[in-house]
Amino acid sequence: MTSRNSTPVVISPGKGLGFITLGASLHNVLTRVKSSPQSYPAIDLSYSPTDPLRTPVLLQLPSNGLRLRFDGPDQRLRLIEVLDFSRVSLVYKNQDVLKGGKADELGTSPQGPSFRHVYNRLFGPSYPGEYVPPADNSPYGTYVLSYPGVAFSFPLQHSAWSDQCDFVALLSSSAALPATSMSIFQGSSWPEVRAKLFTQQPLHPRSSAILGKSRDSVADEVEEFHILGAGKLEVVRRTSPPLLLNLGETTPQDLIAEFGPPDAIYRKHDRRISIHRVAGAGGGDAVHLSPSPSRGMDIPDTDHSSSNSVTDDSDDEISPSSIGDPTSLPAECFFNYFHHGFDAFISYPVTPGPAFPNSEISDASPPPSSSQLTATKIILHGNVPGSYPFNRHRRTRWVIHLDQSDDGLTSESPYDEISEQLREVWKGAYSSQAEERAMQRPMVLNRGWGDSPESSVEFLGDWEETTAKGPRSGTDDHDGGLGNTELFGFPGLLFEVMKNGAVSCLTIY
Template identity: 45%
Template sequence: MATAKFAVVFPGHSLGPFALGASLHEVITQVKEDKGQFPVINLHYSQAEPLTTPVIVSLPEDGLRLQFDGPDQRLRLIEVLDFSKTRLQLNSSDLVKMHEDSPSASGPGFKRVYSQMGPSYPGEYSPPKDRSRYGTYVLSWLGVAFNFPILHSEWSDKNDHVFLLGSHAALPATSMALFEGRNWPEVRRVLFVKRPVGPRSSVLANRPKDGLPAEIEHAHIPAEGSVELLRHGPAGIFTITLNETTIQDLITELGPPDATHKREERDATPDQNSHRRTGSTSRPMSNGRPHPGSQPSSYSSTGTDTFETDFDAGDTEEDASDRASRHRFWCYFSHGLDILVGPPEDTAAKTTEHSTRTPLGTSPHSVLLKVVIHGNVPGSYAFNRHRRLRWSISPSNDSSPSPTYLTSEHNFEHDIKPVLLSAHANSGAESEMGRGKVVNRSWGGDSSESSFYLPDAEEEENVEDAGGSSEQWLGNTKLYAFRGLTFEVLENGAVGALTVC
């Protein structure tokens, strides 16, 4: 029998590298980078409602299951479903005692758990199902719970749980769960809606006092040409005004980008080897990633060579004025943002009587021109390139005391598009606004009218075809352009990305 993998258990906080509150993007990135520890990764989500139902990451070779809420995509529940596949250490001692001559395939007995966790309040008993002889007793402590099978014929609510679980009527635990909260009966009602305590990033969790940029909790678009980034803790709101906010402001508030990429129009023909996608809602994911210096297999939909970066372009002899005038995307994968920076644009010609944008100033500095907010929708072509950043919009014609906000969880066709069409009813372009341009991301190409930038487009997961040969999980997307806003919408109505321009 292979040696079990090792993980330390911290009730209410973490198991091994997985911390409660972590983002789906970070967790999947972690497991993909450690192929030896996590050879198989299965992702489960709802095709119809990927943003309102839980997203589940299963690690069958490790006996683990991780559950994330749909709207914010943060880790809410860590489950151990097979104690034989991961050696768990709790309070500096093995949770399950394994003998060299006879490795245990079962979970910890009640007495073993009791010796490490101490006294507990009574739990909950569920009668057996499907003619099983055993019911299930769920017993919890602060931040952790165990499922113990109990012979139904021996069950009696007149006996205390310590007596029953310590008797011959009970079997070792079959599973364990970690969560944020005092006990399982209290937590399960608010598991996916209560605000997590832990941060999205393990870097912030392990180095909270290093002066790292605060997490962005939410993006609000109050008016055309501006974005308010609401941040965690005392950092407050960082307001981006397009064509005015400088890159110096950006670095001060959000730190340097994770990567930068040129934005250039090219006539290159994309490679014909498009990536395969499966329509299955339960899919294995490969851990392999190509060498970062490899050539891209296709260009992004913006016509951008996704691998010519500041870090490896090797163009130090380039004319300084040309270099300064080039537009670049600054990619903040952990914030869920891509930001186009470049010289200030002359917006005077674009200003209309309805616009709130200011004309071109005289600043010689590069400024922020577009902000792309990523939805990280499971099943989308751009899934797991960025973490999910939630957003809200104040419709321009809603001046009521209690305005209705459009949010990143709203269905575009049913909720968002009707409101925006109403808000722009007098613009003269209502018919064009309601029509979406169809985009097939897997073909790459020169769809230069798109605002959306997909860095590392060739670093796709090698997906085993589980139920057909459809190129994309949820089909092609459509681009809907309104004044100052462009939406990329999946076939199920979920917004994959929003550009403020």
């Protein structure tokens, strides 16, 4: 998609443009684009640094004349726009959208297809579109001509516009210029879709790799995780029934049967965080992130080994083929599901975190002694734009159900809101206000040092030095490029939080 001389790209109204499919995840599209730097030499990503999870994300490919709009919460492609017809060869049902257009020596782009070409040769008759008057003193407004799943924008002289005019005659006259852009969307027309563009349910999957394949040949895609407490998670999937994961019981073979083989497996050696499990200097009490040591929570490993390559001896890559023989797996390793948006920590069974106090779920019983490996932690990745591990996993959405009556805390909730509700839920577990304050001090996690960001975990300062002071700045500041985030813990849950309050990662154990 780099020039008019490249292989033509097929327009599929309501579906996509070439391999770029409506409903595809930002991770899927960006990974494909980045894998072909010769075809896509320039990539621009735009997002809100203060609210990256609730505002649209824009992926622009200026060398290809394309702009892609993704919704913020789910990061799925909602709108494909062609802004420069000279930089991509487009065809529809074997007809060229624009014949022979090339940018001149000064880089000035030619105009797009004429109304006559669109109307007579490409898409045929259409209902009247809508006219958008000029927003400034420009002599031209914009006439948007819609077909099911595709629309064209034509500059139209404002002085020539009238509600009483025949739009076909008007757009065929000299008052109208050739199209300046084309949009591909899901819906019957642009006016009908516009208001629900970022909220309607996408028809197509997040990964173009599973388009047209049977349910038996590929694993169903994950829609959302429901966190129920006591180590129980319900996985909502696109077409299959919901799946219940029980930490300490679900085996590696169960994960493979439901989600397919992991994209990578890593053995875990590093225990640099374990210093915070022992007594502090001077014989002080052990540092815990839980409201009470009796609740059975300790600081979990935060090194999720989700890097695509291994450059540190704390992580060893294991061939995914070894999962066919359970005895070949090490006692502790990570199953990395980059395209599902989560990791699973595999080890011998341990008692998971407690149930939420007001829920109807009981605390899990201590597991019996067993040599059977199980999933003991699930790590859900937010893929927040601006975060250090951005685009390593696709975004996973989640809901924490504190009791049966609430709507739950979601992956889009600001952490201050999450913290306020969790503090209230666990209020009775603290022995004093001093203990409550002590347990809620954050740790600063730096993923910016070292060659392998996930295996080079550094903690900056001690608990007192990293205490949050006042509201977060609301900026995309990364402390001089270190990629620092803060860790906050509640029983069974560990949140990795960015400076703008977005939850970058949630560990359930």
